[in-house]
Each structure stands twice: as structure tokens, then as C-alpha cells.
Amino acid sequence: DCEPAIVAFNLAEEKFYEVPSPCLILSDRILFFHLAVLGGCLCLYNDTKNYVWVMTEYGVQKSWTMFKINEPESGEIRLLCSLGEEEVVLSRDDKKLAVYNVKKGNLKDIVVH
Numbered sequence: 001d002c003e004p005a006i007v008a009f010n011l012a013e014e015k016f017y018e019v020p021s022p023c024l025i026l027s028d029r030i031l032f033f034h035l036a037v038l039g040g041c042l043c044l045y046n047d048t049k050n051y052v053w054v055m056t057e058y059g060v061q062k063s064w065t066m067f068k069i070n071e072p073e074s075g076e077i078r079l080l081c082s083l084g085e086e087e088v089v090l091s092r093d094d095k096k097l098a099v100y101n102v103k104k105g106n107l108k109d110i111v112v113h
Contacts, residue, residue, distance in 0.1 A: 006035070006044070020061035022053045038082040047076040052088075069100050071107055 006019040022044070036043040042055040050069040057063035069077060075093040082088050088100045089110070097110040 006042075019055075019059065022055075022064035022066065023061070034078070036079040038079060038088060039085060043079060045077075045079060047078060050077055052079065067102050069107065070105050 006021055007016055008019050009016050019042070033044050033046055036045065038054065042058060044053040044055075044064075045051060050071055051066060052069065053064050053066050055064050069088075069090070071077065071092070078091045078094070080089045080091060080097075083099065086101055086103050088102065090098055090100060092098055097112060098107050099110060100107045
């Protein structure tokens, strides 16, 4: 069996080590995740299921929290950056920009002229 792993490299010690993954991703049977940083926290997400895992305390497995981006249209998402603690800027199907409010659970398109 192959379990997903996040591998990090410590530049000072010149050593690789494994960062603990959230427990529940093993049961999801998702084979590919993206890594991102939002608000200084490591994030793990799948671009088609719209689940985002955030490691709130680096290196601590129990600190992973999850939220789901409730998107009315199916498609791929890509996390771009965070706006404070409540909002995430993302691209949708590499065509549209949107802001997702994590606390309210709403998604607003960003119009670029």
C-alpha cells in the first residue's frame, strides 16, 4: 500500500523529514493533492473535491482543520492567497477569480477589467 506523505527539507540541518498528514485524507482515496500556504499555514487541497486542510500548528497532526469550498459549479479550484483569516482568493477552472469567505461559506466572483 502507498500512503500519502508530505516531505520537507530542513535547510539548516540538510535533512528530509515527514510532515504529518491529516488522518482523514487516507479514507478519501484521493490520489493527488496540492500544497499551498494561506495566512502562514501549510494547506493541503484537492482541486476537484474542494476540500481544504489547514495545519494551524506546524508539525502537529492534530492541528489540521478542514473546510469545504461550496462552489455552485463543478470544476477545478486553485488557492492563490488569503485575505486575513476569513477569506481566500482562488481561481476557478483557470478562468475566473473569486473570494471565498471561510466563516460565512459564500463565494463571490472578482471582476477584472
